[in-house]
Amino acid sequence: MALIVQKYGGSSVADAESIKRVAKRIVDTRRAGHDVVVAVSAMGDTTDELLDLAHQVAPISAPRELDMLLSSGERISMALLAMAIHSMGFEARSFTGSQAGMITDATHGAARIVDVTPVRLREALDEGAIVIVAGFQGFNRDTRDVTTLGRGGSDTTAVALAAALDADVCEIYSDVDGIYTADPRVVPKARKLDVVTSEEMLELAANGAKVLYIRAVEYARRHGVMINARSTFSSSQGTFVLGAGMSIPAAVAATLEESAMEEPIVAGVATDLGQAKVTVVGVPDVPGKAAEIFTVVAKSGANVDMIVQNVSAAATGRTDISFTVPKADAALALRALAAEQAGIGFESLVHDDQIGKLSVVGAGMRTHSGVSATLFEALSTTGVNIEMISTSEIRISVVVRGDELAEAARVVHTAFGLDGDIDAVVHAGTGR
Amino acid sequence: MALIVQKYGGSSVADAESIKRVAKRIVDTRRAGHDVVVAVSAMGDTTDELLDLAHQVAPISAPRELDMLLSSGERISMALLAMAIHSMGFEARSFTGSQAGMITDATHGAARIVDVTPVRLREALDEGAIVIVAGFQGFNRDTRDVTTLGRGGSDTTAVALAAALDADVCEIYSDVDGIYTADPRVVPKARKLDVVTSEEMLELAANGAKVLYIRAVEYARRHGVMINARSTFSSSQGTFVLGAGMSIPAAVAATLEESAMEEPIVAGVATDLGQAKVTVVGVPDVPGKAAEIFTVVAKSGANVDMIVQNVSAAATGRTDISFTVPKADAALALRALAAEQAGIGFESLVHDDQIGKLSVVGAGMRTHSGVSATLFEALSTTGVNIEMISTSEIRISVVVRGDELAEAARVVHTAFGLDGDIDAVVHAGTGR
Numbered sequence: 001m002a003l004i005v006q007k008y009g010g011s012s013v014a015d016a017e018s019i020k021r022v023a024k025r026i027v028d029t030r031r032a033g034h035d036v037v038v039a040v041s042a043m044g045d046t047t048d049e050l051l052d053l054a055h056q057v058a059p060i061s062a063p064r065e066l067d068m069l070l071s072s073g074e075r076i077s078m079a080l081l082a083m084a085i086h087s088m089g090f091e092a093r094s095f096t097g098s099q100a101g102m103i104t105d106a107t108h109g110a111a112r113i114v115d116v117t118p119v120r121l122r123e124a125l126d127e128g129a130i131v132i133v134a135g136f137q138g139f140n141r142d143t144r145d146v147t148t149l150g151r152g153g154s155d156t157t158a159v160a161l162a163a164a165l166d167a168d169v170c171e172i173y174s175d176v177d178g179i180y181t182a183d184p185r186v187v188p189k190a191r192k193l194d195v196v197t198s199e200e201m202l203e204l205a206a207n208g209a210k211v212l213y214i215r216a217v218e219y220a221r222r223h224g225v226m227i228n229a230r231s232t233f234s235s236s237q238g239t240f241v242l243g244a245g246m247s248i249p250a251a252v253a254a255t256l257e258e259s260a261m262e263e264p265i266v267a268g269v270a271t272d273l274g275q276a277k278v279t280v281v282g283v284p285d286v287p288g289k290a291a292e293i294f295t296v297v298a299k300s301g302a303n304v305d306m307i308v309q310n311v312s313a314a315a316t317g318r319t320d321i322s323f324t325v326p327k328a329d330a331a332l333a334l335r336a337l338a339a340e341q342a343g344i345g346f347e348s349l350v351h352d353d354q355i356g357k358l359s360v361v362g363a364g365m366r367t368h369s370g371v372s373a374t375l376f377e378a379l380s381t382t383g384v385n386i387e388m389i390s391t392s393e394i395r396i397s398v399v400v401r402g403d404e405l406a407e408a409a410r411v412v413h414t415a416f417g418l419d420g421d422i423d424a425v426v427h428a429g430t431g432r
Numbered sequence: 433m434a435l436i437v438q439k440y441g442g443s444s445v446a447d448a449e450s451i452k453r454v455a456k457r458i459v460d461t462r463r464a465g466h467d468v469v470v471a472v473s474a475m476g477d478t479t480d481e482l483l484d485l486a487h488q489v490a491p492i493s494a495p496r497e498l499d500m501l502l503s504s505g506e507r508i509s510m511a512l513l514a515m516a517i518h519s520m521g522f523e524a525r526s527f528t529g530s531q532a533g534m535i536t537d538a539t540h541g542a543a544r545i546v547d548v549t550p551v552r553l554r555e556a557l558d559e560g561a562i563v564i565v566a567g568f569q570g571f572n573r574d575t576r577d578v579t580t581l582g583r584g585g586s587d588t589t590a591v592a593l594a595a596a597l598d599a600d601v602c603e604i605y606s607d608v609d610g611i612y613t614a615d616p617r618v619v620p621k622a623r624k625l626d627v628v629t630s631e632e633m634l635e636l637a638a639n640g641a642k643v644l645y646i647r648a649v650e651y652a653r654r655h656g657v658m659i660n661a662r663s664t665f666s667s668s669q670g671t672f673v674l675g676a677g678m679s680i681p682a683a684v685a686a687t688l689e690e691s692a693m694e695e696p697i698v699a700g701v702a703t704d705l706g707q708a709k710v711t712v713v714g715v716p717d718v719p720g721k722a723a724e725i726f727t728v729v730a731k732s733g734a735n736v737d738m739i740v741q742n743v744s745a746a747a748t749g750r751t752d753i754s755f756t757v758p759k760a761d762a763a764l765a766l767r768a769l770a771a772e773q774a775g776i777g778f779e780s781l782v783h784d785d786q787i788g789k790l791s792v793v794g795a796g797m798r799t800h801s802g803v804s805a806t807l808f809e810a811l812s813t814t815g816v817n818i819e820m821i822s823t824s825e826i827r828i829s830v831v832v833r834g835d836e837l838a839e840a841a842r843v844v845h846t847a848f849g850l851d852g853d854i855d856a857v858v859h860a861g862t863g864r
Binding site: 016019020023050053054056057058059060061062064065066068069071072073075076078079080081082083084086087092093094096099120144 | 448451452482485486488489490491492493494496497498500501503504505507508510511512513514515516518519524525526528531552576
């Protein structure tokens with residue numbers, strides 16, 4: 001008998017029928033002899049509908065009140081889910097973030113979890129009940145107010161509960177049946193991964209893979225929680241995200257093909273069309289200029305990803321510095337830099353939002369050489385030009401033309417031997 | 433500067449525009465220099481929609497989960513209302529039943545308030561904020577669970593807050609502009625009352641008047657809270673419900689016509705088509721039979737209103753006992769009695785759901801004789817037959833044929849000098 005935490009996103013509980021389907025899955029897990037704790041999101045579009053109401057009532061929402069408003073969505077879904085489980089003859093109890101002991105700081109709309117004190121959840125489990133917890137929400141002990149955790153909050157709730165309760169596994173359900181070697185909409189031959197390390201998952205999530213939120217994966221890595229990303233709509237085992245020293249349950253391992261148990265060099269290829277490139281042209285090539293530029297950009301609130309500085313042209317004593325930011329942040333960065341043009345002394349700014357980023361991620365890169373050579377070789381054979389390169393210990397990212405990204409991803413996917421035998425049938429979407 | 437508690441029902445906050453209108457009224461009260469505490473119901477049909485979802489998910493809802501579900505409705509409306517007030521430049525803070533210190537017993541769905549500890553509300557008021565509280569909900573200290581107060585819960589929340597905060601007045605807003613001498617849909621010449629005593633209000637509410645809930649009026653009477661029933665959609669002063677020793681504010685009194693300040697003998701005529709009559713025919717006329725019958729009925733859960741026992745026919749040694757119950761309870765009572773027919777020894781049961789109850793209510797009955805004579809005289813002139821009679825200290829009720837109830841009410845209303853000069857323009861409905 002294990003303790004299993006399950007998280008169901010909004011699309012999994014969008015209406016009464018969906019809620020009953022999820023209830024049945026939970027009951028099946030309980031019937032198999034396990035203790036079950038469930039974190040649930042608001043039904044379908046509830047959060048967007050509540051936000052829309054807030055905009056109708058007031059142009060700018062007071063953050064405390066917005067959290068009070070939004071947190072009602074999960075209270076509805078969790079109570080309905082508990083009722084559905086009851087009607088199947090099993091005891092279930094729902095708990096708000098505050099009742100579940102999900103203690104956060106006071107940052108409304110993007111609160112950080114500071115402690116989890118699941119006293120009431122343990123009591124309920126000890127009494128044999130299935131526990132349902134409102135995802136996405138917590139409360140602050142000083143202000144005694146309701147908070148929300150921001151994007152990906154329900155995933156984080158589930159992982160934090162799994163950590164606090166020392167659960168055996170945290171199953172995160174969405175409409176996708178796991179982590180793929182690439183986005184199946186871009187690379188039809190993408191394969192579902194049986195296993196991925198949490199380091200790899202972090203790099204994949206940070207570079208365009210949408211199935212899991214980076215924050216939840218990071219929380220899981222830090223607290224030693226095993227995540228199992230799987231689909232509400234199938235019985236596939238999904239993908240296990242393993243931290244240091246973890247191994248997948250023996251029963252599951254036995255069902256996997258042998259080849260999946262070898263560590264591959266490359267786990268996956270991530271693609272991202274959400275970035276824009278800013279180039280600061282003609283920067284005086286003297287010490288401290290890069291620091292000046294990125295101080296200005298940081299203050300603008302833009303979130304810098306890749307940075308490349310060209311070799312200085314000796315004759316002019318000037319150089320170009322390029323960086324990428326999320327498309328939505330580009331205007332912030334450009335405006336801030338333009339205001340400081342005289343002080344920094346650069347010549348001009350170039351903005352390019354037609355780029356695509358391709359990243360190859362794999363823990364095997366640590367011990368295998370030649371990965372970058374394979375990547376560049378594959379791209380060159382299709383005539384894709386590389387505009388920027390950046391690397392981490394287990395990742396190589398390149399910026400290419402946006403309209404060449406899909407072709408580049410398919411070629412690279414093949415070059416690293418990731419192609420499956422058949423086209424992926426399940427197409428990736430996003431859970432909440 | 434006064435402390436004013438206001439309650440707005442679901443129809444007053446049915447959509448974004450309504451919420452903004454209510455926010456403006458609250459802000460106007462604050463601008464007039466008063467501290468304001470607001471109890472608010474869920475938006476429009478939210479509660480019914482949530483109940484409908486619950487029925488779709490599970491045929492029978494676990495009471496704890498149903499309360500968790502339903503209590504989310506007020507959290508939505510209160511947060512939106514606070515946002516709307518913010519956007520008008522005033523500080524507002526919303527509080528759940530639990531945050532407001534609304535402590536109840538553990539009877540889910542019909543919880544009784546056992547204590548109100550409005551520590552956080554006082555803090556917010558001291559800091560100059562307008563306070564918004566979720567109506568209809570509380571929490572139990574032992575189970576630490578959310579509870580709901582049942583029908584009329586938001587009115588009770590408002591009155592309980594007014595009592596705990598020692599407010600000057602508790603304004604209960606609905607779509608009706610006060611208490612009328614009769615239901616204007618039945619008696620077109622009904623007049624709005626400027627003042628009614630809480631005793632009279634209790635009798636009127638218990639006998640068919642729908643504007644205020646009996647439970648809230650009783651709470652107000654016991655705790656010395658002055659209620660002012662008024663309309664969200666007009667600036668009319670509404671009706672003041674006065675307990676012992678209370679008088680309406682001098683500023684309001686000055687605006688009233690002189691005649692309204694004299695105590696009338698009869699405050700109003702209430703009508704009720706919601707009762708059914710059960711007659712137990714041929715009951716052995718021996719001591720203890722009535723007790724047997726009403727013990728059986730009480731155990732069935734049916735709520736008995738009027739009881740009449742005919743004089744025994746000496747020849748048979750048997751008598752008939754008639755009583756009225758809410759139409760919905762009649763089947764319960766009939767089934768329970770039928771099961772005990774042999775034991776009690778009655779001959780048969782007669783069920784009649786075509787009755788109407790007319791009640792004349794007035795504190796002046798204590799000191800004025802002749803009220804019953806006037807009532808019976810008025811009814812006899814229109815040929816309305818009286819089937820049952822019951823009286824309290826300040827009320828006389830009669831049961832008549834249901835299809836004669838409206839005509840009877842108009843005649844009686846005229847006989848007691850209650851008719852206004854013009855037909856009532858505002859037609860009564862029900863707030864929640």
